Amino acid sequence: MRALVLAGGTGTRLRPLTHTSAKQMVPVANKPVLFYGLESIARAGIIDVGIVVGDTAAEIRAAVGDGSRFGLKVTYIPQHAPLGLAHAVLVARDFLGEEDFLMYLGDNFICGGITGLVEDFQVKRPDAHILLTRVADPGAFGVAELGPDGRVVGLEEKPERPRSDLAMVGVYLFTPAVHEAVRNIQPSRRGELEITHALQRLIDTGRRVDSTLIEDYWKDTGSVVDMLEVNRTVLESAEPRLDGLVDEHSEIIGRVVVEAGSQIRGSRIVGPVVIGADSRITGSYVGPFTSIGERCRLDDCEVEYSVVLPETRITGVRRIAASLIGRNVEVSPASHGPRTHRLVLGDHSTVQIAS
Incomplete structure (x- = not known):
């Protein structure tokens, strides 16, 4: 066959x-x-x-x-x-x-x-x-x-x-x-x-x-809705694994995978979550059913129930939820706006939204 x-x-x-x-x-x-x-x-x-x-x-x-x-x-x-x-x-x-x-x-x-x-x-x-x-x-x-x-x-x-x-x-x-x-x-x-x-x-x-x-x-x-739902289903059966660096100021709860080369500093990660290789998460919250791709940077932000593709940077934003964010995207705060954001962004985007 x-x-x-x-x-x-x-x-x-x-x-x-x-x-x-x-x-x-x-x-x-x-x-x-x-x-x-x-x-x-x-x-x-x-x-x-x-x-x-x-x-x-x-x-x-x-x-x-x-x-x-x-x-x-x-x-x-x-x-x-x-x-x-x-x-x-x-x-x-x-x-x-x-x-x-x-x-x-x-x-x-x-x-x-x-x-x-x-x-x-x-x-x-x-x-x-x-x-x-x-x-x-x-x-x-x-x-x-x-x-x-x-x-x-x-x-x-x-x-x-x-x-x-x-x-x-x-x-x-x-x-x-x-x-x-x-x-x-x-x-x-x-x-x-x-x-x-x-x-x-x-x-x-x-x-x-x-x-x-x-x-x-x-x-x-x-x-997008179905993609996030499938991501949720797969993450529910993820086996916890911490191959990267998690510092003493961070909290890891539940099923969390941190791939090799990644660094978690001063952050709270609540699984199920997978964080790809060579990513850096600092002073941030990553909530359940979230996938963070390789070589991403998250600084002073909150993300949950989302898929973030590789080489994306999110800085100073609260809160991103139910979002699918493409490769090499930059998300940063604008001066005013709502506290919750839902995003579907194509690759190589640059978006400014309220913190």
């Missing part, structure tokens, strides 16, 4: 951050969300992985390399425009050959991994197998309708009147039968080749499409 990981797309819901970075490379607990998917694929015993890339190909290639760090063999597959999930299958046809394959959306996060799903598929081998989860807003997703026997009988992409609350999660398993299906569908009203249409064609031509309703945590990290 092979794996096809989708790492193209424009990441419009994470702008302005994704004007300068791939959405799959935004970190969760200081590790790109894409890496969690690649690690799950490796644990499932799949080695040959094709990564579909678009405009951010260079960044993803630089981070993933040949895949050996994950125990994988990676092939990069260019997609000239994000024309739908089924289109990604089309452009990857030569790589996939006649093998079964797993398709994994690179900005999805699934607790518990996919090993059991892959093993079940290899034993039962339906023509396709999809993951489903119950959601409050099914109209924002691809939605599945199940028959009395639990098999999938219908699929719709972002329907105005959903027939169920069962949304498709960004993990799919296929036999080579899907290739005929993707060749025989037309673009949707969005101008994309939808994987829901390809799955529906499989059903309409008598093919078997199975599903699994997942109980484990799942998120599409395509928005």
Whole structure:
């Protein structure tokens, strides 16, 4: 079996951050969300992985390399425009050959991994197998309708009147039968080749499409709210580790990771928190569910429930919460303003706000 990981797309819901970075490379607990998917694929015993890339190909290639760090063999597959999930299958046809394959959306996060799903598929081998989860807003997703026997009988992409609350999660398993299906569908009203249409064609031509309703945590990290929530979930299971310097005037409470080369001076850190390598935190408070990237500087400030990317400096600001702050950002006080701030800042920004 092979794996096809989708790492193209424009990441419009994470702008302005994704004007300068791939959405799959935004970190969760200081590790790109894409890496969690690649690690799950490796644990499932799949080695040959094709990564579909678009405009951010260079960044993803630089981070993933040949895949050996994950125990994988990676092939990069260019997609000239994000024309739908089924289109990604089309452009990857030569790589996939006649093998079964797993398709994994690179900005999805699934607790518990996919090993059991892959093993079940290899034993039962339906023509396709999809993951489903119950959601409050099914109209924002691809939605599945199940028959009395639990098999999938219908699929719709972002329907105005959903027939169920069962949304498709960004993990799919296929036999080579899907290739005929993707060749025989037309673009949707969005101008994309939808994987829901390809799955529906499989059903309409008598093919078997199975599903699994997942109980484990799942998120599409395509928005700031979801990214912060996934960061919170991962940090809850962090193992405390103090590899950097914490002086006697600082207080460390709960699950806190301080990477090598970092210095905590005269500060209070309340976990779960992860602080990346070579960062410096002085006279500050870092509250629960916060990730501070590498080579950051925090002086006389308060930050909680936030993600701060590498090489960012925050000075004299109270209080930053529920924020996603990009790389090489500078945040400093202005003369007047509110005490609480919520920020979504792109890379290389400079912002002045009230202390």
